Amino acid sequence: MPQGALLFQPTDYPHQIWTDHLRRLMPELDIRTTDEEARRDDVVYCIAWKPKPGSLRSLPNLKVVFSMGAGVDAIVADETYPRHVPLSRVVDDTLSQAMTEYVVLNVLAWHRRQRDLENLQRLKKWRLIAAPRADHVRVGILGLGVLGQAAAQALKTLNYKLSGWSATPKSIDGVESFAGPESLAPFLAQTEILVCLLPLTPATRGILNAKTFSQLPKGACVINCARGGHLIEADLVEALDSDHLRGATLDVFQIEPLPETSPLWAHPKIVVTPHAAAITDPASFMRHVANTIRRMDRNLPPENLVDVARGY
Ligand code: NDP
Numbered sequence: 001m002p003q004g005a006l007l008f009q010p011t012d013y014p015h016q017i018w019t020d021h022l023r024r025l026m027p028e029l030d031i032r033t034t035d036e037e038a039r040r041d042d043v044v045y046c047i048a049w050k051p052k053p054g055s056l057r058s059l060p061n062l063k064v065v066f067s068m069g070a071g072v073d074a075i076v077a078d079e080t081y082p083r084h085v086p087l088s089r090v091v092d093d094t095l096s097q098a099m100t101e102y103v104v105l106n107v108l109a110w111h112r113r114q115r116d117l118e119n120l121q122r123l124k125k126w127r128l129i130a131a132p133r134a135d136h137v138r139v140g141i142l143g144l145g146v147l148g149q150a151a152a153q154a155l156k157t158l159n160y161k162l163s164g165w166s167a168t169p170k171s172i173d174g175v176e177s178f179a180g181p182e183s184l185a186p187f188l189a190q191t192e193i194l195v196c197l198l199p200l201t202p203a204t205r206g207i208l209n210a211k212t213f214s215q216l217p218k219g220a221c222v223i224n225c226a227r228g229g230h231l232i233e234a235d236l237v238e239a240l241d242s243d244h245l246r247g248a249t250l251d252v253f254q255i256e257p258l259p260e261t262s263p264l265w266a267h268p269k270i271v272v273t274p275h276a277a278a279i280t281d282p283a284s285f286m287r288h289v290a291n292t293i294r295r296m297d298r299n300l301p302p303e304n305l306v307d308v309a310r311g312y
Pocket residue numbers: 069070071072095099142143144145146147148165166167168169180181197198199200201203204225226227251252275276277278279312
C-alpha cells in the first residue's frame with residue numbers, strides 16, 4: 001500500500017491527462033491536485049516541474065519528488081529544496097527517441113543545407129548546393145548523458161564523425177571523448193555542427209556564448225535543445241550576423257514562450273521550435289511513478305535519482 005498521498009503540483013498542466021494514467025495504474029493511491037493543497041501533511045509523493053520556491057519545503061512528510069522532465073534545473077534552483085528528499089527524474093526510451101529524432105532532423109537539415117534549398121525554391125531558382133558526405137562532417141555533442149548518447153548512436157549509423165564533451169571521460173565506440181573545462185576549446189575547434197544537450201547548472205549556464213562561438217570553425221551550426229539558460233542569445237545573433245556561424249536551431253529560450261518581440265523569430269539563419277524537441281509521455285512517466293512508489297513500499301530506493309547538490 002502507498003505510504004501516503006501524492007500531490008500533482010504543476011498548475012499550468014491539464015492535470016487530468018496525467019493523473020488519469022496514474023489512477024488506472026494505482027487505484028488505491030490518494031492523488032491530490034493543487035486545488036486541494038490545504039491537506040498537505042499526509043503528502044508523501046510529489047510530482048513537480050517548475051515549483052514555486054518554498055512549495056516543496058512546505059510538504060513536511062515528503063519522501064520523494066518526481067520531476068516531470070529530464071532536466072531538473074527549475075526544481076534544484078529552489079534554494080529551499082528539502083535536500084534530504086530524493087529527486088527522481090525522467091529517464092525514458094520514449095524521451096530519448098524523441099530527442100534523437102530532433103537532433104538527427106536538425107543535424108541533417110544544417111548539413112544538407114535545407115534552409116538554403118527552401119530559400120531557392122521560394123525564389124524559383126534551380127541551383128545545386130553541394131554538401132559534403134556525412135563522414136566528412138563532425139558533429140560535437142555537449143553533454144554525453146542519456147540523451148547525448150542516444151543521439152550519438154543514431155548519428156553514428158549515418159556515418160557522421162562524432163565528438164562528445166562531458167564532465168567525466170567516456171568510452172563510446174565511434175565518439176571521440178573530451179572531458180572537463182580544459183578540453184572544451186579543442187572539442188569546439190573541430191566541431192562543425194554543435195548540439196547542446198547539457199543540463200543547466202551554474203557551470204553550464206551561458207556556455208553558448210561569444211567565446212564558445214569564436215572557437216568553432218567558420219561556417220559551423222549550433223543546435224540548442226537543452227535549456228535557454230545555456231545560450232547568450234545576443235552573442236548568437238552577433239555570430240550569425242558576422243557570418244562566423246552559418247545557422248542555428250533553437251528549441252529552448254531564456255524566456256518561454258518566446259516573446260513575439262524577440263528578434264530570434266524572424267532571423268533568417270535561425271530555426272525556432274517551441275520547446276518541443278522531446279516531450280515527456282504521460283503514460284510512460286506515470287508508469288515510472290507507479291513503479292517507484294511500489295519499490296519504495298518494498299523499502300527499495302527510487303530510481304533515476306538526481307544529485308541535487310551537483311544539479312543533474
Ligand atoms: P544527463 O544528466 O543524462 O547527462 C548530462 C550530461 O552532461 C552528462 O554527460 C554530464 O557529464 C554532462 N555535463 C554536466 N555538467 C557538465 C559540465 N559542467 N561540463 C561538461 N559536461 C557536463 O542528462 P540528459 O541527457 O538526460 O538530459 C540533458 C538535458 O536535456 C536535460 O538536463 C534538459 O535540460 C534537456 N532536455 C530538453 C528537452 C527538450 O524538449 N528541449 C527534453 C529533455 C531534456 P558526466 O556524464 O560526466 O556527468
